[in-house]
Amino acid sequence: MPGDRPDRLRARLEWAARPFGWVAVAALLFMMLLTTVAVFARALFGIEVFGVVDMMEMALAVCIFVALPGVFLRDEHITVALVDSLRSVRLTFALRLAGLALSLAFIVVTLVEIVPPALDKYRYNEGTMTLQLPRWWQAVPIAVGFGCSVIAVLAVAWRLVRGGPKRALELPAQDAD
Numbered sequence: 001m002p003g004d005r006p007d008r009l010r011a012r013l014e015w016a017a018r019p020f021g022w023v024a025v026a027a028l029l030f031m032m033l034l035t036t037v038a039v040f041a042r043a044l045f046g047i048e049v050f051g052v053v054d055m056m057e058m059a060l061a062v063c064i065f066v067a068l069p070g071v072f073l074r075d076e077h078i079t080v081a082l083v084d085s086l087r088s089v090r091l092t093f094a095l096r097l098a099g100l101a102l103s104l105a106f107i108v109v110t111l112v113e114i115v116p117p118a119l120d121k122y123r124y125n126e127g128t129m130t131l132q133l134p135r136w137w138q139a140v141p142i143a144v145g146f147g148c149s150v151i152a153v154l155a156v157a158w159r160l161v162r163g164g165p166k167r168a169l170e171l172p173a174q175d176a177d
Helices: 002-045 052-074 089-123 133-164 164-167
Strands: none
Touching: 002 052, 002 133, 052 133, 089 133, 089 164
């Protein structure tokens, strides 16, 4: 049935968002466990866990930036429903498209801007303080997250345009209760 297409597309986008969430959760669990181990090792045995800050920096980059495409795909950004409460379908539709366009512009500009510093870190072999991990590695989850976010924003915009203005007032699946 033609009316089911946006719903099927929403289900596909939510399915595509899962791996990003899993990776972010794994990074968050790693950070929690590492922090717990470091605190207990210091408190109980008086020893420091070597390289905690370096590992936390990398895990935080993975957690934040790899989760971003999933947030776009599930349409779970924090929003203010002031305009939506007016039930102006065309205004909400236009504002959602404008928001996606601004998001896309921000992501593309940021993605372009991280390339030169990452190349400098690679070229000069800059490493982290403790573990001497290559600093350019931190740009990888950022680039992957923003690159996938470009695709995610385009997919969400496609879903919104295909669904038309009436779909602009639709709440994300978990808020529909």
